[in-house]
Amino acid sequence: MTSPVALVPPLDNEDLLSLILVHLPPLASSFSSPALVCKRWHRLVRDPGFLRRLRAFHRTPPVLGFFHNSPDSPRFVATQGMSGIRIATAVRDLRRDSAGGMWWFVDCRHGRALLRSRDWVDLLVWDPITGHRVLITVPDQVRVGASDCNAAVLCPSGATGCGGACRSSPFSVVVVFTRGHRAFACVYSSLIRAWGELVSMPTPSQECELTEEPGAFVGDEMYWLLGESSILEFRLSDQKLALVERPLEIFSVYRRNIRVLRSEGSVLGLAAVKNFSLHLWAREADLCGTTKWVLHRAIELCTLLELPLTQPHVGSIPVWISGLGEDGNVVFLRTIVGMFVLWPETMQFKMVTNNVLMKTVYPYAKFYFPEGNSNYPHYFC
Known part of the structure; x- marks a missing residue:
């Protein structure tokens, strides 16, 4: 046997x-x-x-969802995972202890969110997972007389992450704005809890509007769209401003439906939509060191997202880029039927809300793992 x-x-x-x-x-x-x-x-x-x-x-940390500013209070929409419930509850509890009492999202990066008061008097750096907050007062020289403002929150280690000590790790906040014929920038460091010197440079014209959409962090530089044919560059290493030209004959067809991003290979890129087509560009250097804009991909969205063929109202835009992941690996697209999230690498997509009124969203990415049945998470950037 x-x-x-x-x-x-x-x-x-x-x-x-x-x-x-x-x-x-x-x-x-x-x-x-x-x-x-x-x-x-x-x-x-x-x-x-x-x-x-x-x-x-x-x-690359997963995009858990996105924040957006609404008339009554900022909100969070989850795209995957149960962490969205916790974050959505936390954002509803955000209050400003002064007149107006409301915060507006400006940026989300490296596991943190950056919010501003309506008048740009205060900035709030917030970790949505831990609830840790840092309130920063904006100097008068930065906000008074500014035509357009934008800002970004950055982890010094950048795309490589902060090793897990998100709550205690240092960060920087970069504020950029225009005034007259010049662009300005100023950096706040959490290490010294102070603002640095104000730096500036001339702009091509007084009509160069600094857009409100989040910028892109590529290597050691932050980029924001400036006017119809320029990109504002801020170098963190030496805190210098510069302009990156966009060929007007190419990009004018997209008008405002365009965003800067960190493209594959950690180079500056652009995502743009014309009608129902998503175009992904990258700024690359040839063998002689000359940089040029190269179209990497064109994705037809109408068939992919199964959008109706009916034409939108006159003057409206059928597909709008509402937000991008930090690495350009996720694209949020507002359409005539709702908001979609698209992963260009795999061509996967899904509708996350039927709200068609959201113009700009702020994707939030982080590795997040709750401790068993506990309400307290184990997290790291």
Whole structure:
């Protein structure tokens, strides 16, 4: 009589198990079931070492959703995972302790959100996961007389992340604005809790409007759209302003339906829409070192998103770029039927809301893993 076949034990090699689990999508929902298998699996998926390995493997944090400014209060719309419930509740509790009492989103980057008061007197740096807040007063020399303002919150380590200590890691806030024929910039550092010197440069004309849409962080530079044919560049290393030209004959066809982004290879890029076509451009250097704009992709959205063929009202735009992920890996598109999120790399998409009134959204990306059934999350950038 042969002995019964011994049952194959579960994976005992934690390195092998870790290698398998690290391929799961970097969302909290991906690890809720493995954490319930046994105590060993639960300990593994909550271990900081595994989370660092997961982050190193996936590199780019998932976009959990987006913030948008509404007439009554800012709001959050989740795109994936259960973390959206927590964030949506937290944003509703944001209040400003002064007249007006309302915050407006300006930027989301490196796991933090940047908000402003209506009059730009105050800025608020906020971590939506931990709730940590830093209130910053804007100097009079920055806001008084400014025609157009924009700002960005940055982690010094940039796209490489901050190693997990998001709450305590230093950050910088860059404020840019125009006044007359000049563009200005000023940087706040959380390390010294102070503003630096105000720097400026001339603009091509007084009509160069600094757009309100979020900029792009590429290498050591921040970029914002300026007017119809220029991009404003701010270099953090030496805090210098410069202009990047956009060939007017190419980009004028997009009008305002265009955004700056960090393209593949960490170069400056543009995402633009003409009618129902999404165009992805990159600013590349040839063998002689001469930079030029190159069209990388053209995505026909009408068939992909199954949009109705009926023409929109006269003067309206059928598809509008409302927001971009930090790496340009996610595009939010407002259409005549609702807001879609599109992943250009995989061509996956889904509708996230039927609200057709949102012009600008602020995508929020972060690795986020709740601790079992606890209400307190385990997080890292």
